[in-house]
Amino acid sequence: MSSKQQLRTRAIRGLQLDPALVTRVLQGFVRDEIGKFGINRAVVALSGGIDSALSCALAVRALGSDSVLAVLMPYRTSNPASRSDAETLVRQLNIASVLIDISPAVDGITDQLHDKPSDLRRGNVMARTRMTALYDQSESFGGLVVGTSNKTELLLGYGTQHGDMASAVNPIGDLYKTQVQTLSEALDIPKAILEKTPSADLWEGQSDEDELGFDYELADQVLYLLIDEQFTADDLVSDGYDSAIVNNVLHRIEASQFKRRLPVIAKLSHRTIDRDFRYPRDWGR
């Protein structure tokens, strides 16, 4: 293997993107993959974070400000800055928004529990409650749900299945977190959103990077080299990457594979859905 830090240079270069090119592809994606279904509207759950801000900005560029509804869904312990940052973006994009306080619904579930749910469980209930409210707004507004999960969190499994991971179309799922940051900057996402510490904001003081045990810049380099460039963990460690972190990343990818797939179906017939019944989603469109 090559001298130390050579892969690091390669990863840094590999994670660079041309904002104009990527915006064009993603804008076209949103317009086309929603428009094909005879729909020209979208709903986006705005958390006040950078991922949902970018997805929302892309949806507005694709469909126009009249055609995008932002759905703000705070819980009573959510950071107030999350809501105000989301509102700043709503004003900047000149789009309609609805505010749905999920506290009564979440508490309605958790108050009935006989044990004290962990932060993780409460976080999952919040994420899935938001999904329920969001899909209701999808129906009432007549717009498809635009996803907000980036490639880093999808690969690390850092999301709630059937919660924040649920969407109809996801424009940012092939962008790593640091690429989301690059593109968001180019698309004039408000500074407060660009500069805040990434957090799922499911409980007070939560930080993605603390929870994961590594920062996004490092995670993205490791993921890019392992996934996109198909280097091995040994290659990375020889190049100077911390073996504990590389192995942690690998373990997370493997352990969360189920979240990235549809539920497995027990095969009985000769043609089972998604196994040997293989029609594209855009069938006839």
Place this chain on the structure above:
Amino acid sequence: MKNIRLAIAQIGPSLGDLNRNLDLHLEYVRRACDEDADVVMFPEQSLTGYFLSDLVTEVAVSRNDDRLNPLREASMGIDIVVGFIEETADHRFVPAAGYLHKGNWKHIHHKIYLVTYGLFDEARDLAAGSTVRAFTTPIGRQAMLICEDLWHPSTASIATSDGADIIYGLSSSPGRGISGGTPELGSAETWHTLNRMYAQLHVCFVAHCNRVGYEDGINFWGGSEVIGPDGESLIRAPDFEEALVVATLDDSMLRRQRTRLPLRRDENVALNGREFTRISAERHRVDVE
């Protein structure tokens, strides 16, 4: 060859909707006629869409299928290069490029190299072709190749050794590769290099028609082009958008470039034939042993 006006129809077909795509073809044929084009060229699987999976058997047509009659009729006024899935008499489904001239197929090329890696899974559903041939029309000697065929330089060598002055490359090339912050997708960059390389090394015209649109989240980047024998671009369609662009292909370009750079004259076809025959026999022997 005869001097011609070649129209490139950079369309975005609907996935698995033969009728809608046929209408789209007829519209672009009309537009090409309005531009006084002699030939109009469509991309790979232009009649069917690309990522078909189980839809293959539903959209495949035999070369004599009545549903193609409107296209046959349209070819009375203009030659048409079209992409489809051909169902053979023995029910194989083969990616095909057909050249229609005055209501008849002048030639049908079957894709040689099915692409089955990365995001592609063609060999799962499709059968491969087994010949590369140039063919003659009143325009002159030409050849058609389909997408992955052109990632194997031998196919273009065979086509031009067989006398093709124009290579029609039909593609459904998915856009991918954003690394490094370059303003062009990696797949686009590579294709432009390939087209130019073939045109220069084989001293011929290369017409590459790539589709646009999205299928299941995958974009097709367009950027169709015609390259002259000196490697210069004669026309380039926009990226990502449907378009009809027209280039004039002039025999004098071939004459001038072949005078300056007589690579074709000097190509040792007999040597290629002997050596490939030897290599093929030796490989076969190794496989058997």
